[in-house]
Amino acid sequence: MLIDTHAHLDYPDFDPDRAEIISRAAEVGVTEIISIGTKIESSTRAVELAENFPNIWATVGIHPCDADEAPDDAVARLRELAQSTRVVALGEIGLDYHHLPEDAAAIIANKQRQAELFAAQLDLAVELGLNAVIHQRDSWEDTLAILYAYTGRVRCVFHCFGGTLEQAREVIALGHLVSFTGIVTFKNARQVQATAQEVAADKFMVETDCPYLAPAPDRGKRCEPAHTRRVAEKIAELRGTRVEEIAERTTATAREFFRFSR
Ligand SMILES: [Zn+2]
Ligand SMILES: [Zn+2]
Numbered sequence: 001m002l003i004d005t006h007a008h009l010d011y012p013d014f015d016p017d018r019a020e021i022i023s024r025a026a027e028v029g030v031t032e033i034i035s036i037g038t039k040i041e042s043s044t045r046a047v048e049l050a051e052n053f054p055n056i057w058a059t060v061g062i063h064p065c066d067a068d069e070a071p072d073d074a075v076a077r078l079r080e081l082a083q084s085t086r087v088v089a090l091g092e093i094g095l096d097y098h099h100l101p102e103d104a105a106a107i108i109a110n111k112q113r114q115a116e117l118f119a120a121q122l123d124l125a126v127e128l129g130l131n132a133v134i135h136q137r138d139s140w141e142d143t144l145a146i147l148y149a150y151t152g153r154v155r156c157v158f159h160c161f162g163g164t165l166e167q168a169r170e171v172i173a174l175g176h177l178v179s180f181t182g183i184v185t186f187k188n189a190r191q192v193q194a195t196a197q198e199v200a201a202d203k204f205m206v207e208t209d210c211p212y213l214a215p216a217p218d219r220g221k222r223c224e225p226a227h228t229r230r231v232a233e234k235i236a237e238l239r240g241t242r243v244e245e246i247a248e249r250t251t252a253t254a255r256e257f258f259r260f261s262r
Contacts (some may be wrong), residue, residue: 091133
């Protein structure tokens, strides 16, 4: 049994065959899927999916790349969505400095908006007693600086983790987790492979981030939750263990972190 802890199941990429994709995942042992919100609309759809499929859970949140377009009442609307018992975390939230506006003034304003929204959503996580799914890209120091104030109050998972073992240990020491995508199967991904090989067995989860990041040999194609198995297989190979062992540990970690049916 495996849990895809980060899927964008609501995306239009899956409109033609969503139900098939969910059963295809179950056929290879990916029995539960967490559908991640990125805006109000996608969070709403994630909650709807979770209410319609017993093996799907939802997170609600505004992705940092959507910070500028977020409505002024975003936090109030997320609070309302989180009333559903199918919501298992805030997310994905954080900072993304990879996709920034062109000119200098707009960059400053955008970074400030991202930071405000990140902190406001962490406050909401504290208020609701939920954990958080963190997206950070090229923003490591600022992300940790904001998170630091929430240590012990919100537990987080650094999703699509691509950092060094030292960076993984840094966030684990603060009570957080990391999770790995199909990137671990890419030939040039030596850094994240080394991290996945060494990180503590009970401090990581697996995910697809589908429809993005299809594992090898399907890199570049549409990814789907069934591919979680290949992520787990690669990590098992790196760690010299059996895929069943990885499945069991990561599932236990995910159940404890997301507290399904809270
Ligand atoms: Zn992300
Ligand atoms: Zn994502």
